[in-house]
Structures are given as structure tokens and as C-alpha cells.
Amino acid sequence: DAQPPQTWLNAPGLWRVPELTPESHKYTRGVVSLCAGETMPGAARLCASGARAAGAGLVRLAAGKNAPAFRLGDPGMIVDDGPLEVLLEDARRHVWVCGPGLTEEEVTGTLPRLVEAGRCVLADAGALSAAAGQPDALRGVAVMTPHIGEFTGVFGAVGDDAPARVRQAARQTGAVVVLKGASTLIAAPDGRLAINIHATPALGTAGSGDTLSGVIAAMLAAGMPAWEAACAGVWLHGEAGLHAGPWPVAEDLDRHLGAARAEAARRQRLSGREQGVI
Template sequence: MISDLPGPELLTTDEMYRADAFAIAAGTPGRDLMEAAGAAVADAICDRWDVRATAVLCGPGNKGGDGFVIARLLGERGWPVTLYLLGDLEKLTGDAALAASDWQGQTHALSEHCTDRAQLVVDALFGAGLTRPLEGVAAKLAAASHLSDVPHISVDVPSGIDGNTGADRGQPFAADLTVTFHRAKPGHLLMPGRLRCGELVVAPIGIPKGSIAHTSPKAFHNGPDLWVPQFPFLRNDGHKYSRGHAVVVSGDATSTGAARLAARGALRAGAGLVTVASPEESLAVNAAHLTAIMLEEFDGAPGLTAMLADKRKNAVLIGPGSGVSSFTRARTLAILKTDAGVVLDADALTSFQEFPDMCWSAILKTPGRQVVLTPHEGEFGRLFPDLGEHPDGKPGRVREAAKRSGAVVVLKGPDTVISDPQGRVAINANAPPTLATAGSGDVLAGFVLAQLAQGVPAFEAACIGVWLHGEAATHFGPGLIAEDLPELLPDVLEELEGHIG
């Protein structure tokens, strides 16, 4: 669970160091920042739990300094606190040493059994920049946290989680509450880090707002704060033609359902008109299921070219149920020669697995093309087989894919990551596990398509579609099937407008 965030920006560990340095240069001593951080954690603990025996585990760096502050403040509020330190007290330096000097209690050596009698544990061992696996007594305490019923609270990130990528460094601590400062980090939202954090609270500690411009982050939490200025809210003087005409390309007679799911999603998500482009053999089955959605026949790639000569048809989706074939490849290339915004999903992506550069060349021929790719991990691996790993984790993989392809790339999953070719990244965190159901991705593609049809730029269109998808599923709960998703949008959109208003 993620509490309200102070802004959409996500700071990497290096960017957070620069934000701290900016605050210090602006006149806020580092010791004051540490005091504010410790107070934020102590407040969060006292807001959620009553007084109880607490073990505070401190590491040798500044996170350990935060732990000394937390222990002191909890003790001043009447909490029975025992503090354990990994390393030598005399070797602490800087602000951590100052914080330790203010602690009037005993400092015990960290041991494997130091939490055995605790009723609450504060993990202040290692920060977000840890690059090696936990080892020794720290690793044993982390393993024990997964089996414990005692609340565990982590400072900044659970020790053993990479703050930039969310990767496990060995077996990390499992927290019930994580309190971080100023802005969240990518690792708080990316898997598996998000699973380890428990409730995430982002607390202000006095870092000036100007630090955001100073650090120039390129990663963001996907939500309304990121894209509301681009959201196509209804206008009193609007009409269906001003909201765009979306086209969804259907597959053959036995594979039409996916296109209709996407088309229904596009219509519910705001496209003024939606047409299913159908091969002749599929006309009858599509006609039997469509009402408000229109139907138009096409014959191969030349037929799509002719259909899209009507410039009012300004956004096209191909892939759901299209079939993996040279025919789908040819139709995709024909679409990419038009001026329409394009969403490539499912079979339209896999049809290029042996010829990915053919697709990227078609996109890159027109700089600024509004193209969105929506692969899951399997499709991503077929198109970008060399991007299975990246030093910057999932955001790094998607950034490189977007740069290479010239398109906005949406790598779907429980922590969907969206990137544009310029390197902006949005990480989505509102997708419930109920979205793992057949046809869900087709509806998502339709949601994105609707935003392109309404003139939303590709990056924001992808972010909006992904967020709406997650919110709709959350509204429904267990038992969700793909057909439910479009019907949940009216409530989601009403809540969005109320929240913004």
C-alpha cells in the first residue's frame, strides 16, 4: 500500500544524495535532516502502534544515524527501546556520530537473537544504495523477519533492497511499514522491492522544493499528478468528432474477440468514434456483436492504407487476435506509413520477432511519431533479446527499448514501466493481481488507443491508459474478467474528475 506521495517524481539514490546536498548548501545542516528523518519514523510508529518493547537495529552509515534518532525519540515518549549496532560505535563518523552521541542508552552489539523478545523491530541497517548481498548476522535477521509476526519498520528501504531497481540483495528484510524521505525511489514501486516495503510513507524532512529542478529526475510514479494537464476532460463545446476516431484491426473469423474487447475499451475510454476494421471473412461474426462500434471491411495492407486515407481516422490499434504472420507484418507497416497514432500489441509485435529493425525503421522514418508498443515480458524478450538484464533494472531495459524503437514502450506486469525515447520513465503501482486474466491486455491497448485518438501525446496516453486499467480492476475486486474492465471506467472517470476538481 502506498500512502499519498508528495509528488510524482521518483529519485534514484544518486539524485537523493544530490537533493540532500542541495538542502545542506541552502543552509539546512545534515544533522537537522537526520533529526527530521528520525522524527518522521518515530511519528509513523507511534501513529500505528501502542507502546511496546522495541529493538532498533543500526548500521554503520547514515541510516544507522537515523536509527539512533528514532531510538532516542521513542525512548523520550516512554517506549522501552534496546539499540543494537552493527560495527563499532567509535567508527561512526559525521552526522551518524553526532546522532549516536545524543543517545543516552546502552549500545549493544548486533546479534542473531537480538530481536527474539522484541515486540517491534526498526530496521536501520543499510540504505538504498547497498550493492552487495546482506551477509552474516544481518542476513540472518532479514531471514527471520519473513517468519515473524512482530511488526518490522524499515528506514528508507528494507535493508537488502536496491533503491534504484527494487532488486533483492540476497534475502532482504520484510517490512510492515517503510518510511522514506522527500520523494519515493524507483525501488519502492518496482518488484520485488514493492512487496518488501509493506505500507510506504514518504515524509518531508525540510529539503527545499527547488531540489527537484536541481536533480532533474527522469523517473515518475504513474498517476494523475503526472499527466492531468494532458488528460482529455470533456468540454461543453465538444462533440464526438472532436474526440477522435479510433480503428481496431480485427483478426480472422476465429480470432475476433480480442479486437472487440479493445474496441469496447477504446469507446469507454473516451474515443468519439470507434471502428473495427475487419477482413471479409470476419464481417459476419463481428457484425453480430457490435452496436455502437462501427464495422468496416478491408482487404489486406492496401485496404488498410485506403481506409486510413480518411484523416479523421486518427488512431489505430493492430495486434489483438491478428495472428503472427507476414500478413500482420505487412498490415502493420502499412499503418506506420500513415499519419495516425498507432498502438502495436500482441501479434503485431511478435510478427516482427525475426525482423525488429524493420519495424523500428518504419517508426523512426517520421520523428515524433505517436507510436506505443505494449509488450508483456515474453513479447519484449522476442523483440529485444539482448535486454534481458540491465544495470538500471526494468527502467533501464525499457528506456533502451524506447530509444531503439523510437516508440513509447509499455512493459506490462505488476510493476508496468513506461518509457519514451527521450528517457522519461513512469512506474505504475496500482495494478492488482486480478488483471492476470485473458483479454486484459487487449482492453488496456484499447484504453491507450482512446487517448491517442483524443490527441494525447503518446507517453501520457500510455500512462493514462495503464493507470485507468489498474483503477478499474481495483474497483471490481476478485472475479474480474476482461469484459468487466470497460464497464468500470465510468466510476473511475467520475472519481478522477472529482479528485481534480
């Protein structure tokens, strides 16, 4: 009683995904914006598709001069060609993903401006590579999603006590840190830690992490706090992977994210009944 728990197994009930109501519309469901790069457009596409499939009301790609290439994709996704400072004038565009498909130079031109503008930023991929050996470069982001190689590049070796090391990284940067792996660790700056084993080794395929970033961003855009959004996104991603078959590619996950979210809602309702909440 004197020492409340700070470590949990990740599952619905620890967090609650927002459910639709008759008054829901695309802006209440949330807007996810992404910085798109020139050399690796596929990563941004996968991230955007993951956000849409996980329930984001609107997904927009900030592609600048590369906009024409991105407009050949999903018709339900908006591709912007305006300068970033103009796009940031829209207060509805609060949640941004920075990193998938970006070079270090592209990250340098976008990430600091997003943080300075007070946006809720998820940093992944190129944003983590650009911060190698410079963890303070990631201060101000809300969530980061490194795999073990990216984590080591930014913070140094994980060592024998991964939970303690991930907690330390979260405290150091003030961000929620999602260390992706066989057991994914989700640490908050205040010491909370969730361990996710609800997944499959089949998720170890190129682009799967980009999809995960989009799913977490959709949870952030729906109004979930950062740690809860990250926990929910990791679980939903794992649930989709479990239903996608033994050898899925990243594009397959989108088709199962809606069912994953429905299953999460079902389980959290059951959890609420058990606790007398519902």
C-alpha cells in the same frame, strides 16, 4: 536543480485526461480504428470495447472479408469491410491499434501500411510476435504494450535493471514502451519513465491486455501525447481493475472505466489546486 527528474510514480497530475466541454462531440473525443483478424476475433472485440468504455467518441473495426462475423457484436461499433488503403483516406482515422487477434501474416499486411501512411499506431500482441528478434520492425509505431514474454522475444532478456532496459528499447525504436507486469513500466524515447503500481493481480487474466490497448488508444485519440496517453491508460486500467472485484474477467473492466476516468479527473483537479494551477 541541474538534473531534472526522469522517473515518476504514475498517477493523475503527472498527466491530465481531457475533460468534456459543452462543445465536445464524437470527433473531438477521438476516433479509434482497429485491424481485426480472422482467427481470434475476441481480442479485437475486447480492445474495441475498452476504447469505447474509456471515452473514445467512435470506434471502427477494419475487418475486411470477416466483417459479417464482427457485425454481430456491439451495435455502437462500426465494422468496415473496405480495403485498408481506402479506409486510410479518412484523415479523421489517425489512431490505429494493430496486433490484438492478428496472425503474423495479417500483421505483415497491415502494420507497414499504417506506418507508411503516417498514422499513430499502437502495436500489441500479434504485432509484437511478428517482430520477434527484429525490433526495427516496430520503428514508426507510437506505443507498444508488451508483456515480459513479448518484450523478451523482441528485445532480449530484461535482466537485472528493467527500467534501464525498457528505456533502451524506447530509444531504439523511437516508441513509448509499456512493459506490463506487477509494476508496469512506461518509458519514452527521451528517457522519461513512469512506474505504475496502481493495479491488482486480478488483472492477470486473458484479454485484460487487449482492453488496456483500447484504453491507451482512446487517450491517444483524445489528443494526449504518446507517453502521457500510455501513462493515463495504464492507471485507468488499474483503477478499473481495483473496482471490478477479486476475480474479474476482461469483459468486466469496461463497466468500471467510466468511473475510473472520473476519478482520474477528480484527482488531477486536486493536484492542480495543490500546485496553484487551478
